[in-house]
Amino acid sequence: MHYCFVTFPINAESPFPVYLQPLSLSRASLTVLRQSIMAAIKVHGSVLSTAAQRVIVTLYEKDLEFEFVSVDMKAGEHKTDHFLALNPFGQVPAFEHGDLKLFESRAITRYIAHEFADKGTNLICQGKEMAKLSVWMEVEAHQFDPVASKLNWELVFKPMFGMTTDTAVVQENEEKLAKVLDVYEAQLAKSKYIACGCLTLADLHHLPNIQCLLGTTCKQLFESRPRVNAWVADITARPSWSKVVASKP
Numbered sequence: 576m577h578y579c580f581v582t583f584p585i586n587a588e589s590p591f592p593v594y595l596q597p598l599s600l601s602r603a604s605l606t607v608l609r610q611s612i613m614a615a616i617k618v619h620g621s622v623l624s625t626a627a628q629r630v631i632v633t634l635y636e637k638d639l640e641f642e643f644v645s646v647d648m649k650a651g652e653h654k655t656d657h658f659l660a661l662n663p664f665g666q667v668p669a670f671e672h673g674d675l676k677l678f679e680s681r682a683i684t685r686y687i688a689h690e691f692a693d694k695g696t697n698l699i700c701q702g703k704e705m706a707k708l709s710v711w712m713e714v715e716a717h718q719f720d721p722v723a724s725k726l727n728w729e730l731v732f733k734p735m736f737g738m739t740t741d742t743a744v745v746q747e748n749e750e751k752l753a754k755v756l757d758v759y760e761a762q763l764a765k766s767k768y769i770a771c772g773c774l775t776l777a778d779l780h781h782l783p784n785i786q787c788l789l790g791t792t793c794k795q796l797f798e799s800r801p802r803v804n805a806w807v808a809d810i811t812a813r814p815s816w817s818k819v820v821a822s823k824p
């Protein structure tokens with residue numbers, strides 16, 4: 576029980592005289608009070624943005640409340656002065672926590688995981704394990720993402736915008752993705768998740784691009800590698816990710 580002394584009666588069974596009766600708050604009401612005092616978290620983005628989805632899935636895993644501020648990218652809202660004040664590169668997502676303003680999805684997820692280390696799923700490690708986790712976050716950003724993003728642009732977004740897919744770019748990047756996934760298959764023989772034995776930011780960072788690729792011909796590149804296939808099935812089945820998928824139009 577948490578007490579906060581006030582000078583009016585609130586707890587009828589209290590042994591204290593009325594003027595010294597404690598305000599007894601349940602754990603649930605204290606949480607609500609604490610959350611309303613805590614600085615608000617805002618994510619500016621589009622539900623279609625893979626980079627914004629990376630941040631949102633992390634917030635869900637950490638069980639944090641946040642406000643999603645929809646940016647109308649079709650209307651070029653991300654290039655307006657108002658948005659450029661949040662991200663000078665004019666890209667979503669942008670993130671606010673009180674007076675802190677951040678951009679770059681992976682920097683945002685790292686901030687969330689460290690700042691709210693005691694909330695929700697622990698997505699980071701300590702010492703040498705953290706060093707390994709950093710390696711796999713870099714692998715996702717520099718080996719997986721460039722290839723996956725190109726494939727998603729050609730196979731998902733170009734058709735969505737009525738543009739023509741460049742099959743030569745698709746073939747070149749499918750070959751590159753196959754090589755990256757061969758490394759993942761070997762890594763997943765050593766640990767259940769991509770960086771270590773438990774789910775971390777490195778796994779979450781992959782989710783948005785993987786989800787898009789599963790709706791394309793690239794699906795078989797994941798399915799043909801048993802450990803990669805099991806890992807993909809595991810991380811895409813997380814309730815946090817299901818919530819992100821459900822929010823897409």
Ligand SMILES: N[C@@H](CCC(=O)N[C@@H](CS)C(=O)NCC(=O)O)C(=O)O
Pocket residue numbers: 623624625626627653665666667668678679680681
């Ligand atoms: N490295 C950035 C990439 C952000 C990014 O490319 N966002 C895309 C949407 S997924 C965007 O805003 N594109 C519009 C543009 O570049 O003008 C991050 O991870 O946050």
